[in-house]
Amino acid sequence: MNRAAARVASAATAGPPAAMPTLRALLILLAAAVSLPLLALASLAIWQGNTAARARAEDQLQMQAGVLALAVDREFAAATAIVRTLAGSVALARGEFGRFRDELEAAARQWPGAIIGLTGPDGFLSMTTRVPMTVPMPMLMSTNTAARQALTTGRTEISDLYQGSVSTMPQVAVAVPAEVRTDGREPARHAVSIVLPYQTFVPILAGKGMPPGWAATLVDRQGHVVARSEAAEQHVGRTPMRPLLTAIARSDDGVLRAERRNGGGRVVIAFARAPDSGYVAAASLPEAIFSASLRQALMQLAAWGLLLTLIGVGLAVLLGARIVAAIRALSAPDRRAPGTPRFREVDEIASRLAEAERWRVLLMAEMNHRVKNTLMTVQALAAQTLKSTSGHPERFPHEFGARLAALARAHDLLTATGWQATDIGAVVAAGLEPWLTGPARQIRVSYGTNFQVAPRQAQALIVALHELASNAGKYGALSAPGGWVSLHCGEAADGTAAIDWAETGGPPLVGPPARRGFGSRLLERALPNDLGPGATVAVLHEPGGLRVSIRFMPLVPPASLAPPEPAVAA
Incomplete structure (x- = not known):
């Protein structure tokens, strides 16, 4: 045992083995290992570089093709937007073709070079901006395949390339169906189309x-x-x-x-x-x-390789000495003493070491504070639960466990938000999680305006909402098949945050209970204190069900945030 202890002590106090390479030697080997193989494998480097350059160029070319394809779709989307707007024209729907012709002309002026027209149910062109308003429209069967398809399918259609009947140049078209009522008849399907020449x-x-x-x-x-x-x-x-x-x-x-x-x-x-x-x-x-360009660059690399190798070895010797001195200084009390070689990365490590030490002290103090608060909260929950279940010891494990679970959900939420401001929607979801994820649809949550609460307010509200739902499940609306609870979060008339709990359809109430339980003490005493100065909690035992009105000043006022999505128990 004595020899083993001696060996351990000797190993703990001994320095590094003599055969271990120094940082300076490693830097020299690194410079040689990087430079010399480049010269020996110049031909391989040329081939690999050529392959890599080709792959990058092909990727760039592929990306350019994708960009062009999306640009083409954007052009079609812009054309589709124009014809959809025209297809929704009130004048067209009423068969007022004179007014609709003016709308066609106005739209055509926004897209120079395009031809906008209307095709009738029989496939003949009814009007087109290619033919002036003063010239009678010839009886032409439309060659616009998009218009003919839109008449058949009733959907927006994009044609392939075709030869126009009015304009003989190659072109494509976008057509949208439109229902037109003329002379009191049943609506007939027409097609509004925009024709784009290939020059577009x-x-x-x-x-x-x-x-x-x-x-x-x-x-x-x-x-x-x-x-x-x-x-x-x-x-x-x-x-x-x-x-x-x-x-x-x-x-x-x-x-x-x-x-x-x-x-x-x-x-x-x-x-x-x-x-x-x-x-x-x-x-x-x-x-x-x-x-072509890659070969020239690699040949220059081969010519400069030998020179760079020699320079690299020399720099490695000098740099290694300075890095070693800077690293050794990290173990000294004054890590930035005058004369110590300075490197940005080493200075950053020194700053982080000092900052880590400060944070360690702060975190230990904060952890100690929060652990004490948590233990005090758990102690209070245990004492109040024990008091409320006196005479029924079998209820204590379930009720105390449920309250601890609510407290745990509060801590999970606050940890996820970094113990910062928390949206009221997240607070409600955490407090009512067992009821919002169950099979019964008995809790309906709505929001007027959103607001954010401080960590202490969030924890108190989660525990309070859990207690309200638990009591409703045992004695109130959630204990009856047809009962339900309405929870509304919004802004009160005086600008404070408002949370209103209303139970309906449960057993009728004859007034406040004769015995004040844990939930009543929590709502009337602890909750206003945790919500901050000016907070009020009104508990009304009405015949139709329990009503609770909570008013307090949140961390972020309701008027500055958008309301969250409404939630309903599922």
Whole structure:
């Protein structure tokens, strides 16, 4: 035993083993370990860098395609908003087409280049902003596939690319159904549509800050090019390259490599499908862009590698000595003595060590205070429960346990909020948790305005609400099948917080009970004291049921907060 004790004492007082490397040596090894393998594995670094750069570029290209797809959906959403507004026109619903024509013209002025029209139930164009008001509307069967689909389905529809009957350019349309009543007849379904020429999407596809040679294409659901960022008129209406069509048919987004049609080399193409319209936005870059600049950078890295290795070793020697001195100073009483090497991180550690010591003292004092308060509260609960259950000792474990559970819920809530201000909705939920989560729908909670309470107020209210619900379950409204409780939290006439408890449908009351129990003493004495100066608690034993009115000044006034969601026991 003596030898074992001696070995333990010797190990506790002995310094580090002589063979343990020093920090300075480790820094030198680190500098060498970082620099020398870079030179030895230069070729591998070039390949890995090229692969990483390609992956990053492809991710950026994929993200750009997704951004373009969302921008296309935003354009369709804006167009949909216009035609939905027109479809809800009172003039259109009444069949007042003259007034509705003025509304069409006003809407068209907000979207230059677009054509807005009305298609009748028979599929013929009734009016369009393409034809002036002074010119008779020709009998034209609408080629607007979106309008025809909207007449059939009764839903908002977005068309694919088509050739217009009034405007012969390639275009797409958004149509919304509308019910129109004319000459007292039954309402007939019409379609309000906005036609967008393909030029509408060209500015969207012309991204900014992209490398030279990039291009963006918009493809409809039938696989036709709707617009392109460059030379759009040469590609609109055509089908994109076959590999892209095949990839679109298999997935909503992705990246592929393909050979250009004109033999201009291989390109990397990223595509993404717009979630609302179903259109596909594709962005492409020449594959040669991915490797040219990276090779040059890695060759420069290889040239500078040897020099940086030598510099790194020298700096490691100097820096290691200063770091060791700064770390050793942390164990001294004055961690920032003059002449001690200074590092921001080491100074932060020194500050945190001092702050941790101050917090440890404060936390011990605060813990001691709160533990004493909690023990005093538990002692009071035990004494009052024992007093209220005198003559019925079998009730003590259940009632005392329920009150401890309410106190525990209060502490859980206050811990979750950091012992700061707490919304009254959270306080009510914690106080009435056993009744708000049960099968009976007997407690109805409503809010006028929201307010926040201090930690002491929150704990007192949770215990008080628990006591009210418990008493209602034993003697009041919650003890009867048809009984229920109404709890309202809001603002009183004088600006204070108001909590009103009203029981209905329980056993009739003949007045205050002859014996004052724990609940009565809690409400009339302890609760006003915990709620703060000016707090009042009025308890009325009316024949129809118990009424309790609580008034106090909260931590945050009711007028400054939005009301919480109403709660009903489920």
